[in-house]
Amino acid sequence: MPKKTKESLRSARWFAPDDLRSFGHRSRAMQMGYGPEDWAGKPVIAIINTWSDINPCHTHFKQRVEDVKRGIFQAGGFPLELPAISLAEQYVKPTTMLYRNMLAMETEELIRSHPVDGAVLMGGCDKTTPGLVMGALSAGLPFVYLPAGPMLRGNWKGKVLGSGSDAWKYWDERRAGKLSEAQWLEVEGGIARSHGTCMTMGTAATMMGIAEVLGLTLSGASSIPAADASHPRMAAACGRRIVEMVWEDLTPAKVLNKTSFLNAINAAMAMGCSTNAIIHLIAMSRRAGAACTVTLDDFDSASRKVPVIANIRPSGDQYLMEDFYYAGGMPALLKQMGSHLNPSAMTITGKTIGENIQDAQVHNEDVIRPLNKAIYQEGALAVLKGNIAPGGAVIKPSACAEKFLKHTGPALVFDSYPEMKKAVEDENLDVTENHILVLRNAGPKGGPGMPEWGMLPIPVKLVKQGVRDMLRLSDARMSGTSYGACILHASPEAYIGGPLALVKTGDLITVDVPNRKIHLEISDEELNQRKAKWVAPAPKYERGYGWMFSRHILQAEDGCDFDFLETSFGKPVPEPDIF
Template structure:
């Protein structure tokens, strides 16, 4: 290992100089109870901790901080815990997506302003993974990601429950009158049994898996269940590696390439990963100076079957995936589609990291010739409803709906829609296309996970369990169904979705990659001329700043002043 001279460490500027300013820095370290020998000439590693008392999926992070510290100390570094926003997915309103960029800024500015040489990024619950990585990329310091790991399987009445996926299903059964209040309460008590993120292939597990594919975690780190003792050992090893990264001066931008993002897109398709990954990968790539667009997702996802038999597209859960061999074993199934020369954080290539990995259960991690589904895990659609694109997950939809025409039933806000679908007399059929607008990055605000619009109770009682639904919102990665999402440009700024009226015929053709409203260009223009923008959602504060600078879904929803391809880090003030 080529080891840097300790005097070139960034922290040396604070603690190593023989001047009055460094006297103040050293005296404050002593005030914290540390001797100068504990820090002198050692890399200072920030442990970026996305935990607070409501961070349900990160409940084990206080213990993992201690394991990371142990690893840093063993490797000769000096650990410093730096708490940042936690963003617990269920509790933050209106949506954690509104605050992803704020967390990214907080990570970046903490790393830039404090006397640290590198970082361990602790995350997992949906937005914490992309946000911490985005901030670390822009800060330009050595960093490694430590994934939270999935929680244990849920349980109800001897049946396995998966976060989100099964609750959507059973909620529909409850609305149809087939599940009692007592049974519903039992599910509530049994679905989240341990620390860790959702154990389905939702956004949390998708994004941590893709962080590993991108080379930003230790190999095999993502799949370890949060309560497993191996998770604590992985945390310690992550701390050790963080010190090595500083000595070698290896930063995220040195690892990330167009090829590594291509690998992540292909892996996400084979995992049937969350559609949210599209937005986050675009944002992360652009922070690294890589111009990733929607067309690349469609190009690389085409023809990739779903090989991970994980809910919501499959039958099993992440605990089963771990026992089946985890992500390294899974990647051997698609190795011929990956760039195995891509660099990773442990100093080896992706190919070297997965060499010898074994699939122990071919039911959970399927071979190419026995997929969970030959339907694609991702499709990017365009048309007069989405000139800049929208996305859907064909593998999670009923096949009969992949080519469909039906009349629109349009809602301008979530509350109106929620009340309407609960009406047993609603004028709706199984062919109706539900449309929700004003749910995008500005309209939501923050692009909430409203895209899996509820099936109207009238249809549930008729046995309908899927129908075409369109919005400029996102949906949870644990969701399923024929949901068209991320319509761009969004309706709140006058995108075509704002012009659709109830009764208009909408045509979906996944094979042709089209989504259109069947009215003339002339009529669309007439409606556009008559459209008036709604009032802003925020008049002040962070919300107003976000509204002024946030991009649309097809560009990753990052702030315009943070999307500076090729510019990593800012000049430091001394």
């Protein structure tokens, strides 16, 4: 029995009354060629589409939106496509992270201000998943998340290529003089062979997977390759399901709780997730309310007990997301997690996650490993704290050389990305493999937007000596497709006077991943003296969105949301009452 009636549909407030305002709504709908049979007594569904001409991850969304519409029509709903900012990861500068919250604001207001009863969110490229979900959580109406899906595996001369991960790998070979210009062009043409997101376990795959574990997608949807025929069928199923959810009044508040987010953290560890998962998942949990909020401590607790069982690059050594899907995908991974998954969490299917994966099977146990044959026995991420990062810093130990997990070395400090980029190409740079490269002023405010600069290039002098990893420390992020001994998200960031701003070239820094420590080897007295002499940099923006961003962005450990958008900031925004 539906919990909603035709009369209680939210959209009916716009279309049903016999008054002048509703006359205007109906007449303008008729102006577009619609009639009462399109909207009367039917759920109106917003399709929030992040397609654009410059987003290769979402190229197929132009067609997929039609698949979603087909499903909505099949279920007796009325679809309305509402375009949103696309956030093309590869092209937007300085970083799409600067605009994740803009997408969240846009999504929230699109849903709240239009005559819609529910929404299908179309995303996948890194920041679109958290941005769309954050906004939809704040709006509070029923929604289904439709993941773009990974692209097909890359290929070069019979070698399997993984987007991002192999780009960094072969670029170092190019810098070392071992790859010709012609060969490099062949790699460029072979590494991205279809529409869809990165097919490594980067941020896109991680966040689409997290959306599924949270229960916000159809079961099994997150890893379907974008070019697979199952993908348009899934898109149509999203359209059918959202209409049912509207009648059931299945809002996100009835789906999500703390268990949902703890499941997502555990699954992220098992996936060998992107370091960016921490920032986005914390932000999403804070939008879902105080009872759902997770912290860095939750991630570190999970990292000590949940092994990495998805043998997917960059944590894994061979397979890609296409292999993961055909090995059973996310349902199989969740089934393989055993006691690390709480099966009672609700999902948008109307069933618990345990019910959704009841019949899941692993078809290749080298791709999705059993717990006792994990590729890395502890979790994918580790949270480090110390006098240089009292708010925390993050490393992905599953994707770096083991010898750097406990290391003391001298700092080589750079105040900006251009300064660092110029220095690492200098073959006379005074640097050894034991140095710790430090990049600062690249955090949420300093970047601005916390760009993916944290995988600092190995200095070319060392690359030519065969060095392929060394410790790097920054207040920046890095691509989820990256790898290496990179310590990221150091907080508070240097731009606001965090301890990273006080480091000098030659200072010794100790990193101890097993004990979760990072320490600048100077006295508290010396640190305080340097702090007293520190001068704040000039503001980066004097107007516009950047001005607002700089004044309201939170630090990494708090999810980098705007302070005024969090649930705890004020009362929920009421429904529009003027029609």
